[in-house]
Amino acid sequence: MKGQTTCRCGQCTGDIQDEFRNQLLVVEKVAGIEFVIISGFRCETYNKKVGGVAGSAHTRGLAVDVKAADSPTRYAIVKASLGLGITRIGISFKDNFIHMDKDLTEPQDVLWGYS
């Protein structure tokens, strides 16, 4: 896994939860693609700054955005995610990332796009 999972605000040391990280490492291995983390943990302040949804799973350390700039990469990541219990997936074709999260307080088994 490349890129930082910790908050990019420069003020805090927030990071994604260990169990979620371990799950991502398994998904990464099965997908056969080294994940490049574009966004990991976000404190409330940083989440607001980057225009994240209020109360985003990123603020609980249960979401990451992984770079996915082409069709085979998207397919491999989504395929591995679905088989390994990632229950919330978002795809951005504009900013070339896949959001993966495991926040059980949000609706499960959902896949959305960003516009």
Ligand SMILES: [Zn+2]
């Ligand atoms: Zn922060």
